[in-house]
Amino acid sequence: MGNLMRAINQTRGTVLCERVANAGGLGGQSRGLLGRDNLDPTEGLLFDNGRFTPFMWMHMFFMRFAIDIVFLNRAGRVIRINRDLRPWRVSSIVFGARHALELAAGAAERSLTQPGDQIGFERLD
Numbered sequence: 001m002g003n004l005m006r007a008i009n010q011t012r013g014t015v016l017c018e019r020v021a022n023a024g025g026l027g028g029q030s031r032g033l034l035g036r037d038n039l040d041p042t043e044g045l046l047f048d049n050g051r052f053t054p055f056m057w058m059h060m061f062f063m064r065f066a067i068d069i070v071f072l073n074r075a076g077r078v079i080r081i082n083r084d085l086r087p088w089r090v091s092s093i094v095f096g097a098r099h100a101l102e103l104a105a106g107a108a109e110r111s112l113t114q115p116g117d118q119i120g121f122e123r124l125d
Contacts (some may be wrong), residue, residue, distance in 0.1 A: 002038040004124040007044060007101060016070070017044035017103055020121065023098045029057040038065050046121075047100040056097035067104040070113060071097040080118045081108050 007016040022032075023045050041079045053079050058069055071094040075122040082091045091100075113119075 003092055005046070005121040007031045007046075007123055008120045008122065009113050009117050011118045012112045014111040014113070014121060017101070017107060018042040019124065020044040020046050020101065020124045023047045039067060039069050039102075041104045041107065041110075044103045044107070047102070049098045049100075055093050056100050057093045058082075058085075058090045058091040058100055058102070059089075060085055060087050061107050068102040068103045068105055068108045070103065070108055070119070072099040072101065072119055074093055074098045076119045076121075078113060078119060080115060081113065083108055 003022050005020045005022075006018055007020050007032070008014075009016045019042050047056075047058070049080055056071060060067075064085045064087060065084045069085055069091050071080045073079050073091075073096050076099075078090055080094045080099055085091055
């Protein structure tokens with residue numbers, strides 16, 4: 001995972017995810033977490049709404065494990081959280097979402113993250 005960041009819940013003063021990688025362009029975003037057997041509790045993947053559509057949604061087709069998805073607006077505020085989204089399911093359609101953060105199942109709960117919380121990212125060297 002290159003270009004790593006840490007996702008901080010600035011509202012709660014907790015770490016949402018220790019190591020977040022940017023999913024990259026269309027190829028990376030299409031691949032996402034496919035082919036993996038699990039996601040370490042400290043890892044996450046950040047998706048950008050590069051299409052500039054007024055909404056985002058994610059799918060779990062061909063996935064092998066459940067995840068949390070935290071949807072953020074342009075300012076980094078949590079709009080919606082899909083907790084423990086299982087394989088072969090589809091997330092909520094989230095209007096106003098500019099980013100989706102895929103995390104290990106339970107990460108949002110462990111960090112006490114709720115809709116309305118402000119999430120910030122700091123680069124890891």
